[in-house]
């Protein structure tokens with residue numbers, strides 16, 4: 001088998017599912033049962049008329065594994081649509097993080113300065129702490145969090161990736 | 176207008192009846208008593224009372240596999256449901272359509288560790304194609320109809336419907352099958368014609384084509400087997416079948432090479448290794464078939480026809496994938512073959528067959544039967560010949576082990592749906608309940624469980640069921656006093672240290688038959704084999720035949736773990752020359 005086939009890449013996959021009990025367990029069980037990676041997973045109802053949720057999964061694998069993941073997701077009964085946003089045209093990805101930094105003096109000032117550069121907002125503050133809200137792609141959030149580490153980082157909560165294709169196309173519910 | 180109200184149990188039975196169900200296999204308990212009460216008060220559906228829920232699922236599998244219908248199971252909550260898990264997993268691995276109704280504690284107790292509560296949908300999620308927990312009586316009919324759709328369409332499989340007792344007892348209205356629209360699950364049945372065309376070109380162009388078909392052909396229905404036969408004839412190519420596919424192509428046909436894989440024939444495996452175009456039809460490149468993946472059919476263009484997109488490119492990358500139902504795709508292949516007037520390379524094909532004939536001449540299934548000890552191969556060969564002679568429609572089930580492989584090698588099938596075996600999961604204890612299910616569906620047929628004595632002990636409580644319903648099931652036990660297949664691997668891989676693979680204190684199988692009012696027979700010498708088989712065939716009640724076979728016999732030929740198709744062991748003397756690799760040792 002040639003080397004190219006063995007290369008692992010990160011893919012962002014959008015899955016439209018019926019919003020019913022157990023559907024998330026099916027998806028997660030599929031990943032754990034078959035040994036696939038989940039780097040990030042977000043889920044929420046996105047269509048309350050048709051009662052559907054959208055799951056966004058960031059996963060890594062060789063092209064053969066990614067194809068398997070999509071085919072395996074596609075055959076789950078409550079799944080309506082599986083779209084690989086990484087390969088099917090351009091897409092936008094965003095993630096939100098809440099980052100708590102505890103400290104005083106120069107470090108506190110420095111954290112504010114960096115937050116400003118990253119366009120993070122202060123959503124809570126005390127005399128010795130800030131909670132920043134930052135939105136961006138995963139790389140930006142990672143960089144921000146790394147810079148906060150020496151400045152008193154104590155707590156991080158991330159939403160995981162939400163993603164959507166650019167342009168006019170939308171996920172088809174395929175009824 | 177208010178719709179007619181009935182209890183949840185009545186709704187379930189009405190929906191089953193509308194789906195054409197006439198038999199269900201089950202076992203009662205507190206949570207399902209309302210359904211049992213409803214069963215008591217009707218006469219359209221016959222309930223077969225098994226002796227353990229595991230038996231019910233295997234019986235339903237046998238029923239389904241031999242009829243093409245859905246097998247239906249009814250069990251209670253908690254232990255009833257957990258006992259069904261092995262059978263469900265078995266049905267999932269072998270793509271058998273089964274619906275399993277499980278009782279559940281009432282909705283207000285779910286999650287409270289109530290008596291006989293189990294998280295049935297949680298436990299069965301990975302071992303079913305889909306499962307449902309019904310929380311509202313109004314949803315019941317829809318869910319049952321949807322479950323039948325899911326179990327039977329696309330790649331078939333088991334579906335669990337978990338039924339809380341209050342939902343079964345409450346009143347609700349019935350929804351007819353025609354009113355139920357399944358929202359999301361609609362597998363593709365028609366293959367892409369462009370791909371079919373490319374496949375036809377590749378086969379016609381090939382110098383060494385090979386057709387490799389599996390259980391998917393049987394799942395697609397008898398028409399698929401006929402189309403497969405037609406297609407194999409048109410192409411002049413050799414055909415091999417997987418364990419699950421036996422019967423999909425007539426074994427007596429000249430183009431048939433026998434089974435492929437770990438214990439397949441030498442000619443099938445050599446041809447698979449050397450072919451330059453392979454058409455895989457309704458099979459899944461399972462590890463028992465491919466052997467060492469890196470050396471699998473290295474020089475071939477691979478075409479894969481399967482209804483399940485996730486089977487494509489899973490183990491083996493293929494050149495031409497075709498997603499669709501086998502019968503549909505074969506029909507298109509045949510049409511396109513005709514319309515494009517595809518011509519095979521007759522000269523190349525002729526020399527390909529010369530090669531194959533040379534491999535055949537090795538006679539890899541040859542064995543010698545002396546006058547003293549019964550060879551298991553001989554017993555099956557005689558069973559095959561004498562059942563053929565009897566002209567009865569014969570269905571074979573098996574347990575798991577050496578006897579299963581010998582049955583696959585020495586019993587020959589001309590038609591689909593006649594061979595029931597646990598292929599993917601390899602479940603010992605499958606054969607007897609499966610035979611029971613087959614016999615329920617085919618009361619006049621000759622149904623034989625070719626068994627190993629160890630496997631037989633795993634579900635022999637079902638003898639009581641067989642007796643109760645006067646099912647003339649035949650148990651043909653190849654008794655080698657060992658877990659033969661385990662012993663074979665210990666001999667091959669663990670220096671002949673036979674840890675825990677010998678069994679003493681086996682029951683006297685003849686007396687066992689007698690306690691259930693059945694006929695018990697025994698053969699210990701080759702000269703007795705024909706007599707016991709004839710007596711078994713001609714007895715119109717259940718029979719257990721205890722055939723004492725050679726305890727040391729091993730299954731050959733064999734692709735040892737981690738080896739390639741062209742590295743088969745042909746017999747016991749081969750093993751020293753080709754020791755099993757370290758990589759092979761860790762494989763199962």
Ligand SMILES: Cc1ncc(C[n+]2csc(CCOP(=O)(O)OP(=O)(O)O)c2C)c(N)n1
Nearest residue numbers: 576577578603627628629630657658659660
């Ligand atoms: C439920 C289960 N447990 C364990 C095994 C592992 N196993 C495979 S074959 C075998 C021995 C089967 O012995 P027997 O039924 O006597 O058949 P034989 O190989 O002797 O023909 C065992 C233990 C299995 N396949 N299924």
Ligand SMILES: [Mg+2]
Nearest residue numbers: 627628657659
């Ligand atoms: Mg044995």
